[in-house]
Amino acid sequence: MEYLDFEIPVKELEAQIEKAKILQQESDTDMSKNIDELTARLVKTRKDISKKLTAWQRVQLSRHPNRPYTLSYINAMTEGNFLELFGDRGVKDDKAMIGGWGMLGKESVMFIGQQKGVNTKMRQYRNFGMANPEGYRKALRLMKMAEKFNKPVVALIDTPGAFPGLEAEERGQGEAIARNIMEMARLKVPIICIIIGEGASGGAIGIGVGDRVLMLENTWYSVISPESCSSILWRSWDYKEVAAEALKLTAKDMLKNKLIDGVISEPLGGAHVNPIEMFETVRKTILSELRKLKKLPPEKLVEQRINKFCEMGVFNG
């Protein structure tokens, strides 16, 4: 387990509990009272930390090295009943964007989502979750397939941005994202989008137009990352904390501004502390939302979706 700077008190308590457990085993002395007390303190510490989380700390949690990624969610939620599909039928298969058919109980669902890597080698293989145009086109191909077979789409979003490379430009990154947004707006099946980590700008909204757009508690979603915002508006990398506050990028703020439809609670301490619990919460949320959405005829669904996005924005006059 890795720890962020503000998680250090947790780390110390966990180490003490671990020590007490070992001592109990080795010396056959009853440490249970001690362990209970430490565990209570651990819970309290976690509660105290999560109560005081700043916007920047939530950004850090959204990138926590132990945070579960898209495929972990899908594999857990479908209990391994997942048929992954590959390729955009034009250029290649983008490893930063995954997708395929999964079963949520009796419900057949088309999953799409950005995938980050779990170690250095895999991070490179997955291009750090930054999709190229072919990734967005692969996602669109799969969404169209879902529409053809009248099955819902679930998009799990976790990206530091669409890849800003030379070939991405040559192959039309802007066009690929634009087309996805337009086609998602009028797709005739239910779409649920969930930000499970980072929701960076065009890279996120490129698979982010849904009947329900939900954010996990410790994620961020905005037009730019706090670091880049700091660099552009303050002309320095040192204002990322200030930028994170100013951008109002947390789940709570996004809901308050009516730019998302709901917040999904994370286990105490964050998704990485108890991934199993997290997967189960997300699975239940998807199923309960799908039950509601499936009652709507496709025309109504599309109309409501388009109207929802058309109402976003604040102005005078």
Place this chain on the structure above:
Amino acid sequence: MGWFKRSKDGITTNTVDKKETPEGLWHKCPKCKVIVSVDDNKANLYVCANCGHHGRINAKEYFQILFDDGKFTELDADLVSQDPLKFEDTKKYADRLKSTIAKTGLNDAVSSAYGKLNGKDITIAAMNFNFIGGSMGSVVGEKIARAMDHSLKHKIPFLMISKSGGARMMEAAFSLMQMAKTSAKIALLDDAKIPYISLLTDPTTGGVTASFAMLGDINIAEPNALIGFAGPRVVKETIGKELPEGFQTSEFLVEKGFLDFIVERKDLKKKITQFLTAVE
């Protein structure tokens, strides 16, 4: 040895005594530096007669060029931004807005209007780059959406003239959602079989490229415009190399298959008419 000798040191001329070239009479091409009169520049549609450089112009100039006899009715001119996030970087967004409105005489980075183009009814929305880099916030998204609504309601073609650095950071996720709003409206135009022409001009990048600018029935561009998703500086940093000559220009995008053709400003009205006649 000079011919003239300075008899007094440190001679200066008072500002009032200086003979300045009067403002607003001459225009210097930013590319080839050739100077012409402002009137000649306007008569040549703000295109350099020497090198063909297409000068950056605002919505009002495009409206003059495109609408018959320069006659049009503007839509939603009064919409102004509300600063929903009370955003502040080195300067308050509210102050930035106030000073930009005063300086440009515009209310935001897009203007929209309807009128006739070679006798055909049309709605046009065009961006103003001098308003915070033509960036898209709530007002830009809403005005474009409403202009498209005008086209939908009257079943007339829609022309979008893009010129923007992308989404407006000071409105954060509100800006981001304008990509969804405008693109969703284009889906409605598309379903209603209403022609949508997207003209990309220098520069068109970021969230504008990744939404309405790339979704035309035809995407066309003025010559040598910068068009891309990521800005050239970001791409350069990503690849850690110099960018190839002509990267992210209109000509590059035509070659890569993302534009239908390049159009010089003098031919713009004719080409649009040609397309509209073909599809009506």
